[in-house]
Amino acid sequence: xxxxxxxxxxxxxxxxxxxxxxxIFLFFAGHNNPGGGFIGxxxxxxxxxxLYVSFDIKKIKKVIPFDYSTIIAWGLLIAIGTGLYSMLFGxxxxxxxxxxxxxxxxGEIGLKTALPFDLGIYLVVVAVAxxxxxxxxxxxx
Amino acid sequence: xxxxxxxxxxxxxxxxxIPFFYKWFRQIHTGWFVLALPVILFIYLIQYLPMxxxxxxxxxxxxxxxxxxxxxYLDGLSLLFALLITGIGALxxxxxxxxxxxxxxEPLNNFYVYLLMFMGAMLGVVLSDNLIVxxxxxxxxxxxxxxxIAYWFHKDKSKYGAQKSMxxxxxxxxxxxxxxxxLYIMTGTFSIQGIIEFFxxxxxxxxxxxxxxxxxxxxxxxxxxxxxPFHIWLPxxxxxxxxxxAYLHSATMVKAGIYLVARFTPVFGGIPEWFWIITSFGLLTxxxxxxxxxxxxxxxxxxxxSTISQLGLIMALLGIGSASFIDHIAEVAIIAAxxxxxxxxxxxxxxxxxxxxxxxxxxxxxxxxxxGLMAIMPxxxxxxxxxxxxxxxxxxxxxxxxxxxxxTGVLNATALDxxxxxxxxxxxxxxxxxxxxxxxxxxxxxxxKTFTGKYxxxxxxxxxxxxxxxxxxxPIILASLVVIFGLFPNLLSNSIIVPAIQSILPYGPETYVxxxxxxxxxxxxxxxxxxxxxxxxxxxxxxxxQEATFFLRERDPLNRLYDGGLEGLVTVSKxxxxxxxxxxLRDYFAYTIVFMILLLGWTFFRFDALAFDFINVxxxxxxxxxxxxxxxxxxxxxPFIQHRITAVIAVGVVGFLLALLFxxxxxxxxxxxxxxxxxxxxxxxxxxxxHLPELRKEKFxxxxxxxxxxxxIGMGLMVTLIAFSAHAMRHDVxxxxxxxxxxxxxxxxAGGYNMVNVILVDFRALDTLLEVLVLGIAALGIVALxxxxxxxxxxx
Numbered sequence: 001x002x003x004x005x006x007x008x009x010x011x012x013x014x015x016x017x018x019x020x021x022x023x024i025f026l027f028f029a030g031h032n033n034p035g036g037g038f039i040g041x042x043x044x045x046x047x048x049x050x051l052y053v054s055f056d057i058k059k060i061k062k063v064i065p066f067d068y069s070t071i072i073a074w075g076l077l078i079a080i081g082t083g084l085y086s087m088l089f090g091x092x093x094x095x096x097x098x099x100x101x102x103x104x105x106x107g108e109i110g111l112k113t114a115l116p117f118d119l120g121i122y123l124v125v126v127a128v129a130x131x132x133x134x135x136x137x138x139x140x141x
Numbered sequence: 142x143x144x145x146x147x148x149x150x151x152x153x154x155x156x157x158x159i160p161f162f163y164k165w166f167r168q169i170h171t172g173w174f175v176l177a178l179p180v181i182l183f184i185y186l187i188q189y190l191p192m193x194x195x196x197x198x199x200x201x202x203x204x205x206x207x208x209x210x211x212x213x214y215l216d217g218l219s220l221l222f223a224l225l226i227t228g229i230g231a232l233x234x235x236x237x238x239x240x241x242x243x244x245x246x247e248p249l250n251n252f253y254v255y256l257l258m259f260m261g262a263m264l265g266v267v268l269s270d271n272l273i274v275x276x277x278x279x280x281x282x283x284x285x286x287x288x289x290i291a292y293w294f295h296k297d298k299s300k301y302g303a304q305k306s307m308x309x310x311x312x313x314x315x316x317x318x319x320x321x322x323x324l325y326i327m328t329g330t331f332s333i334q335g336i337i338e339f340f341x342x343x344x345x346x347x348x349x350x351x352x353x354x355x356x357x358x359x360x361x362x363x364x365x366x367x368x369x370p371f372h373i374w375l376p377x378x379x380x381x382x383x384x385x386x387a388y389l390h391s392a393t394m395v396k397a398g399i400y401l402v403a404r405f406t407p408v409f410g411g412i413p414e415w416f417w418i419i420t421s422f423g424l425l426t427x428x429x430x431x432x433x434x435x436x437x438x439x440x441x442x443x444x445x446x447s448t449i450s451q452l453g454l455i456m457a458l459l460g461i462g463s464a465s466f467i468d469h470i471a472e473v474a475i476i477a478a479x480x481x482x483x484x485x486x487x488x489x490x491x492x493x494x495x496x497x498x499x500x501x502x503x504x505x506x507x508x509x510x511x512x513g514l515m516a517i518m519p520x521x522x523x524x525x526x527x528x529x530x531x532x533x534x535x536x537x538x539x540x541x542x543x544x545x546x547x548x549t550g551v552l553n554a555t556a557l558d559x560x561x562x563x564x565x566x567x568x569x570x571x572x573x574x575x576x577x578x579x580x581x582x583x584x585x586x587x588x589x590k591t592f593t594g595k596y597x598x599x600x601x602x603x604x605x606x607x608x609x610x611x612x613x614x615x616p617i618i619l620a621s622l623v624v625i626f627g628l629f630p631n632l633l634s635n636s637i638i639v640p641a642i643q644s645i646l647p648y649g650p651e652t653y654v655x656x657x658x659x660x661x662x663x664x665x666x667x668x669x670x671x672x673x674x675x676x677x678x679x680x681x682x683x684x685x686x687q688e689a690t691f692f693l694r695e696r697d698p699l700n701r702l703y704d705g706g707l708e709g710l711v712t713v714s715k716x717x718x719x720x721x722x723x724x725x726l727r728d729y730f731a732y733t734i735v736f737m738i739l740l741l742g743w744t745f746f747r748f749d750a751l752a753f754d755f756i757n758v759x760x761x762x763x764x765x766x767x768x769x770x771x772x773x774x775x776x777x778x779x780p781f782i783q784h785r786i787t788a789v790i791a792v793g794v795v796g797f798l799l800a801l802l803f804x805x806x807x808x809x810x811x812x813x814x815x816x817x818x819x820x821x822x823x824x825x826x827x828x829x830x831x832h833l834p835e836l837r838k839e840k841f842x843x844x845x846x847x848x849x850x851x852x853x854i855g856m857g858l859m860v861t862l863i864a865f866s867a868h869a870m871r872h873d874v875x876x877x878x879x880x881x882x883x884x885x886x887x888x889x890x891a892g893g894y895n896m897v898n899v900i901l902v903d904f905r906a907l908d909t910l911l912e913v914l915v916l917g918i919a920a921l922g923i924v925a926l927x928x929x930x931x932x933x934x935x936x937x
Contacts (some may be wrong), residue, residue, distance in 0.1 A: 026813075031893035034809040036901060042817035049824045069924065072917040079910050094906040098892030110892055114902040117910075121902075124913040128920040129821055137828040139927045 005054065012054040019047035027122055031110070037118035041125030048130060057138065068134070071127035079120030082113060143199045145213040148182055149268055152261030156254045163250035171249045172238035175257065179231035182264075186224055192217050192640035198270045198334060208331045214270035217640025221479065222267035222393075222400055224637070225486050229392040230260050232615040236494055237384035239611040240501060252292055252382070259285035263393055267400055272321040272331045276314065279361070282397060283310040286389050290381040302377035305703065309374045310364050317361025317401075323354035324408075337407045341648065355409050358401065359418060366398025366452050369426040373699050376445040383497030386441065391448045391493055392486040399452065399482065402459050403645045406475075410646075411466030413560040419460030420554075424572045426453025431579035433697060435586065440496045440506040443583055444489070447532065450576065451485050454547060461554045461569070465646060468557055472646065474550030476654055479641045481543035483633060484626060488531040488540055491619035492587075495525045498612055499591065504602025508586065513596030517605045520613050522592050527620040531627070533584035533676075534577065534669060539626035541669070542656055548573065548665040574668055581676030586683070630656035731852055738855045741863070751862065752869035765805065772798045785833065789826050793819060810897040 023043035030036025052060050083094035098112040155178050162174045200212040215223070234256070241247060262285060265278030283306070291303035325331055327350050328339040362368075367375040378390050389395070402419060409415040430450025437443045455478050462475030498521050499514065500506045515522045531540030551573045555566040598604065626633060634654040642652045660666060679686070721732075745751050775794045782788040796819040803812035870876050880896075883904070887896045891903035901909050 030895065030898045031902070032895050032898075034813055034895065034897075036810075036895075036898040038901070039810065039813050039817060042814065042821060046817060046820050046824070049821065053824060053827070069921065072920060076914060076917055079913065083906070083910070094910070096891060096903045096906065100892065112892055114891070114893070114906075117906060118902050121909060121913050124917055128913075128916045131920045132923040133821075133825050133828060135924045135927045136825070136832075139832070 008054050012050055016047045016050050019043060019050070023047060027118070030118060031112065031114060037121030038125055041122040042129065044122070044126050045129035048126070049133060052134065052137075057134065068127040068131035071123050072131065075120045075123030075125075075127060077120070078123065079117055082117040082120065085113065142201055143213065144185075145199060145215060145268060146201060146211065148185065149213065149261060149264045151178060151182065152257040152264070156257040156261070159253050159257065160250045163253075170238050170243045171253050172234055172241075175253045176231065176234045176238070178257070179227045179234060179260065183224065183227035183231055186220065186227060189215065189220055191636040192220055198332065203274070208271075208325070208329075209273045210271050210332075211274055212270040212332065213268050214334060215268060216644040217637065217642070218400070218403055218644040219267050221483070221637050221641045222396070223264060225396070225483070226260060226263050226267070226393050229388060229486055229490055232490070232618060233384045233388040233392075236387070236497070236612065236615040237382070239609060240384055240497055241382060248292075252289070255285050255288045255292070256385070256388075259289065259389060259394070263397070266397055270332050270334055272324065272333065272336075275333075276318050276321060279317070279365070279397065280311060280314050282389075282394050283307060283314060283365075286310070286378070286394055289385045289389060290378050292382055292385070293380070296380065298377070299380040302374070302380040306374040306378050308707070309371055309703075313361045313364025313371065316357045316364075320354045320357030320361065323350045323357065326350060327354070333404060333408075337647065340408055352414060355405075355415060356418075358405060362398035362401040363422060364398070365401070366395050366456060367426075367449050368398070368422050368453060368456060369429050369449075370699050370702075372426060372430065372449045373697050373703055375449055376442055376697070379439075379441045379445050383441070383493060383500065386444075387490050387493035387497070391444070391489045395448065395452055396455075396482065396486075399455050399459065399478075402456065403478075403641075406459065406463050406645050407647050410463035416460055416463050416560050419463065420457050420569070421460075423453045423455070423457025423460050424569065424576075426450065427457060428572055428576040428579070429453075431576045431583065434583040435579060437583075438508050440499065440508060440511075440587065440591065441493075443508075443587055444493055444496060447580070447583060448489060450580065451481070451489070454576075455481055455485070457569075457573075458547060458550050459645075461550055462645075464554070464557055464559060464562075466648075467559050470553050470556060471550070472642075472652065473546060473553055475642055475645055476638060476652070477543055477546035477550045479638050479645075480539075480546060480630070480633070480656065483637075484531065484539040484543045484623070487619050487622045487626065488528045488538070491524055491616040491623065492528040492532065494612075494616040494619070495521055495528065498608045498616070501612065502603065502608050503605045505600070508590035510597060510600040511591045512594035513592070514605060515592040517596065518607045520607060520617075524613070524616045524620045525592065526588065527623050528616075529584045529588045531623045533581045534672065536658060537627050538623050539630065540623070542627065542630050542658065544577065545660065545665045545669065546656070548668050552664060570668075574672065577668075577672045578676045578679065581672050582679050582683070585676065585680040589680075731849070734852055734856050738852070738859050741859050745862065745866075750866055750870075752866045754869045754872060756872060768798055768801055768805070772802075785830075793823065796822070808897075810895070 023040050023046075026035035026043055027037060027040030028035070030040070048060075048064070086095035086097070087093055094117075096112060096114045096117065098110055098114070100110045103109050155175070159171060159175070163171045166174075196215055198212040198214040200210050203209050203211045234253075237252070237256075241249065241252065243249060259282055262278045262281035266275055266282060269275045269278065287303045287307040290306055291299050293299050294303075321331070324336055328336050330336060330339065364371040375390060375395065379386055381390065406415075427450050430446045430448075430453055434443050434446035434450065437446060458474045458478035458481070462471050462473075462478060465471040465475060496506060499511065499518075502518065502521075503511065503514070505511065527538065531538035534540050534544030548570070551569040554562065554569050557563075557566060596605070631654075634656055638654050639652050642654070646652070772795060775791050775798070779788060779791050779795075782791060796815060800812045800815040800819065803809075803815060871878060883896045883900060887893055887899040887904075891899040893899040893903070
């Protein structure tokens with residue numbers, strides 16, 4: 001029997017899009033407002049999980065063909081790598097740098113090395129949440 | 142960084158490129174690329190000869206705040222060892238090119254990477270002036286040695302030997318590190334030259350630590366140099382390819398312990414403990430090794446025990462020689478030790494290579510199968526007779542000279558009038574003489590069983606023939622050195638022996654070394670004649686001896702102690718693990734929480750941190766009462782809920798109420814995180830719900846329930862106490878509140894307005910990094926647990 005989840009699918013499409021956008025906003029909002037890599041990552045994971053729950057896993061796997069265990073590795077590498085960067089200039093490991101620029105219309109904009117570090121955290125959090133939950137979900141014994 | 146620093150690092154740098162050479166130039170034997178390095182290093186080092194001036198340590202800071210620097214100090218002793226390492230290294234690499242064929246399944250790249258790693262580490266040990274740097278390189282040599290022993294790792298014996306050598310030498314090295322730390326506590330420096338100066342200037346120090354430091358360092362030296370009773374790893378290390386045995390396990394690595402003892406002679410020399418411990422262990426090793434060698438039937442095993450015995454000889458000489466800080470008569474022992482060190486490297490190196498050739502060309506090393514090779518392998522035979530004669534102490538080879546000096550050393554020792562030597566000193570020459578007799582006997586066994594007698598081709602795996610010239614080149618060079626040093630020993634005396642002695646005995650009078658063959662008809666010569674006569678007698682009657690039960694046991698009885706100990710260790714640790722790891726999550730929680738309660742409770746008690754005060758407590762608004770009330774009621778109700786969905790919902794309520802509390806207390810980051818975690822948890826529950834078993838009422842004993850109750854109440858109490866105390870501490874004048882720092886500095890130092898986030902990514906970024914690392918590991922653990930499907934009762 002084929003069930004039709006039209007309502008669920010339609011709403012999920014819209015809602016997950018909103019959650020994803022919001023999660024990216026949260027990710028960038030960190031440093032000055034509530035948000036950052038950890039919260040943004042969890043929110044992204046929640047959005048993706050919504051997709052997995054409402055559509056079936058196989059379909060979404062086709063749409064998002066990433067291996068989450070590799071993403072964990074990438075995230076960790078990025079986070080570790082940003083720390084090494086400061087050592088090239090003789091600063092201690094994981095020293096972060098920042099610079100503020102005042103741009104017309106946008107106002108004050110900051111450029112920070114903490115952002116790539118946070119990106120690494122974000123990737124790890126997303127991948128860890130999805131990897132562990134999907135592994136449990138796929139287990140059918 | 143000086144040239145000498147690069148000299149130490151060069152093998153490591155070279156090792157990085159070896160895999161590429163191996164891959165890109167598959168047709169050329171990788172050894173040819175490696176060979177250039179030790180040759181260049183040797184030529185560079187030989188320019189320092191003769192060494193006359195005392196050098197200054199060349200310092201490159203590493204961790205200067207605790208006195209750890211990569212400092213290089215090249216004096217006579219270091220130069221001697223560095224020359225041995227690079228010289229023998231070059232010959233061994235040349236030999237290995239012909240010994241290990243460039244076959245498809247032979248991982249040559251591994252072999253040469255390990256070998257270079259060893260070479261660099263060994264150079265680091267002998268050239269560093271800093272104890273911590275020495276320790277690091279010291280353990281690296283153990284590691285490289287282990288990897289090389291296990292080069293043919295598909296053989297069980299190789300693995301066994303590798304593990305044994307690793308366990309014994311590394312535990313000794315660990316003791317040595319403790320000894321180094323004690324020295325640092327006494328002197329305040331890790332520099333060896335600094336320590337020597339410190340003790341020479343008779344400064345005030347903590348004398349109670351002096352002897353323990355000495356014992357710990359000696360433990361490191363004895364394990365590395367295979368002194369009794371730690372020698373048992375060396376025979377098993379013979380599973381390594383023969384070039385490795387020739388290089389690591391006879392010429393260089395096992396001499397690291399001797400180097401250490403020689404290096405520390407200016408520090409500890411001149412006290413009776415140092416004299417007696419080293420001398421007695423050395424003599425015991427000398428005689429034990431030579432007696433055990435006779436029992437062996439494998440040529441390489443004979444050489445292994447012979448190496449043990451000769452290491453004991455050098456060690457004993459260093460022990461006796463340490464008395465020369467008080468009585469100059471003992472100095473000849475140090476000269477003999479240094480001279481014999483060089484001689485041993487030449488004749489033992491050549492003998493190992495010869496045994497390798499015999500093994501390579503006949504397919505066996507068993508003396509019961511070999512025989513009559515004299516006519517078949519004439520060059521090999523010539524090399525061996527030189528090496529064996531030198532080892533047996535026959536003129537005109539270098540072994541004779543150092544053996545005579547050894548006898549002089551032990552005879553002089555009996556004349557000493559210190560450390561109660563007059564009571565027991567007469568034993569030294571007797572032990573030395575007996576050991577020399579046995580040395581002579583095993584030399585005879587090696588020679589006659591291999592090269593004379595009947596050639597038995599039916600027992601051999603291959604048809605014996607002379608080795609190719611490439612394989613013979615290195616032993617020929619070493620054998621010619623045996624002859625050259627035997628005929629012209631004074632080539633060495635002023636160029637390298639005297640500088641080495643000056644670094645071992647820095648404050649003594651001028652050393653004058655002149656080595657010659659004919660001393661007149663003195664006691665030493667008579668002893669040698671006795672050794673030859675009596676040794677021949679023993680050898681001729683060997684048949685009667687071999688029937689004794691003592692001879693039937695080829696393996697050292699001490700091995701049983703090691704094997705039993707290792708087995709016991711495994712059993713005990715398995716038992717402990719099984720008691721502790723019950724497989725029940727509940728137990729693990731109990732451990733964690735009990736530990737936390739104890740730790741926190743102890744901290745409270747220790748620092749008297751318990752504090753209560755209720756000044757400045759704000760009003761509690763009615764809605765807060767409601768939230769906390771609901772929170773408490775829900776939490777208490779959870780253990781009594783029988784239905785899973787209800788329990789999950791109750792836990793969810795607790796979570797969301799917490800988030801609400803965060804909102805009320807204006808912690809948006811925490812609230813947001815809490816909400817998201819709860820959301821993800823709900824999804825997780827949805828997924829696992831299907832798999833979970835029926836929640837059934839479990840019957841527990843009241844004791845069990847009470848324990849759990851006590852633990853959970855204890856945890857809650859502890860957290861509450863922390864909260865109260867933290868609140869009370871705010872008003873303490875002597876107590877700086879940490880949050881103020883972040884409030885003030887988050888913008889200027891880290892460029893962010895959100896304090897929480899700035900702490901996460903900047904101030905405490907390392908914490909965050911490690912936390913996500915833990916998260917990643919946990920995720921991989923989940924994957925492994927789910928996918929692996931461990932059956933009930935089976936062990937992971």
